[in-house]
Amino acid sequence: MSGRIPVLAVLTILLATQGYFGVPSTAETSGQVVPAKGKDWAVVIGINDYQKAPRLHYAIQDATAIGDLLEQQGFTVNRKVSPGDTTRQSIETVLGTELPSKLGANDRVLIFFSGHGKDEQFGTGQRTGYLLPIDANPKNFSATAISMGRVREWANAWPAKHVLFIVDSCYSGIIGENTKSVPEMTSMFREEITREPGRQLIVAGEADQEVLEVGEWGQSLLTHFLLEGLGRDKTADLDADGNITASELHHFLELRVWKEAVWRGYKQRPQYWSLSPGSKGQFVFPGQAQQVQPARIPFPPSSSVPSPAMARLEPGSFMMGGGTEENATPSHLVQFIRPFAIARHETTFDEYDRFAQATGRALPKDRGWGRGSRPVINVSWEDANAYAQWLSQQTGKRYRLPTEAEWEYAARSGGNDQTWAGTSDMKQLKDYAVYASNRTEPVGSKQPTRLGLNDMSGNVWEWVEDCWHEKYDGAPPNGSAWIETNRGDCARRVLRGGSWDNNPEHLRTLRRLSDNADFRYNSIGFRLAQDLP
Secondary structure: OEEEOOOOOEEEEEEEEOOOOOOOOOOOOOOOOOOOOOOEEEEEEEOOOOOOOOOOOOHHHHHHHHHHHHHHOOOEEEEEOOHHHOOHHHHHHHHHHHHHHHOOOOOEEEEEEEEOEEEEEOOOOOEEEEEOOOOOOOOOHHHHOEEHHHHHHHHHHOOOOEEEEEEOOOOOOOOOEEOOOOOOOOHHHHHHHHHOOEEEEEEOOOOOOOEEEEOOOOEEHHHHHHHHHHOOOOOOOOOOOOEEEHHHHHHHHHHHHHHHHHHOOOOOOOEEEEOOOOOOOOOEEEOOOOOOOOOOOOOOOHHHOOOOOEEEEOOEEEEEOOOOOHHHOOOEEEEEOOOEEEEOOOOEHHHHHHHHHHHOOOOOOOOOOOOOOOEOOOOOHHHHHHHHHHHHHHHOOOEEOOOHHHHHHHHOOOOOOOOEOOEOOHHHHHHHOOOOOOOOOOOOOOOOOOOOOOOOOOOOEEEEEEEEEOOOOOOOOOOOOOOOOOOEEEEEEEEEOOOOOOOHHHHOOOOEEEEEOOOOOOOEEOOOEEEOO
């Protein structure tokens, strides 16, 4: 594995459309947007051997792979990877003259640039970013490189409705409005983003973060997950509604790139920007074929709702956090003065579907893996809390999400120094956890811990009650939920335990992640906790 020099290594996709997916027609029944008439164009640019800048290993390979994917999706692809095709003059001619002359009102254009970029900061504090053609001179970028201001001018001048840049570098001096939310894909929102114009940018990392090339993959980190998200399985279709919006693609990349970079000892978090203030439109990729809504199965009356199997944990104390996990520091003493219970397994589809049907909610999609005793997925923190409240009403027992301290205490079998839930021996991990797999497995498929808990590591990430805090400074010493917003973010909630698609590093009992409280994904579920007298 090697790193592309910070603020160097730029992978740029400019997605320009004039309603490629169009306004949804009245004949739309699957939820996937119906394409409007138009042509799909792509220009992919890859540069390895710079004249006056360090050589890159996989830029051409990245561009070629993206070009192949786009051809499979119906684009007419123009590849620019030879030295003569990647000079400043050649790129200026293609993007400034040749391309716009071909565009029709409903065409979609994608331009992929994989190479170096450079960031310059002036005395005023303003940063200017450049994409480096093969003949760029580091002593005079303004005259020999392509400024991001120029790229922005192209994007806004093209006769196209939607433009999306994906830049595989850290912050490159882009001027725009930062935006991170993933709006819910309602039919009204889908119609708006395909009708309204829009100009967006996804950049591979924050300022001064190293952008990675991964030797064993032969690709940059961002390209690897871009190909995964938009490829055969369409894993960037987070809500499995048949569409992948620009904001949804960013959220997928942010989640996957960040986790993989952290596992490799780096920090790289993709960012999402609007380049045209006030624009509402977004580019939309085709996602998974729309799944048939699961049949609603009659359940017994709510008075017969069963209680989940719980494990009792006695009062005690332990040192929470520590180790090599940066955001699990400082290690601190937590003391439980009362017993509590935690569910022996993650909440299943059978359990959650009963709640969804009783309350008129849509059944969460299972991605075709099956329901029943598999852990429920595609549920948000808000969904999990609503389920706990409903179950409490039905059973007369008070259920809730576990606090982060309770979760870790239970996962470590009462606060023991345990790398994974159940074991510290890598050779035994497969006996306790579902991981590095293609899907979830029914709860209880693996060996329980000595407290009788299943899947505390692996299968699905689990929501806990706490707001997100970057560090443990000021964390409650009594194991209660940390919900103060001071130095924290209660719009984001903590996730613990790792999932079916993670490597062992992410399954560690100390590993912490977070996401928006309304976020749903196919590797996220939950388990319940309960106060005891």
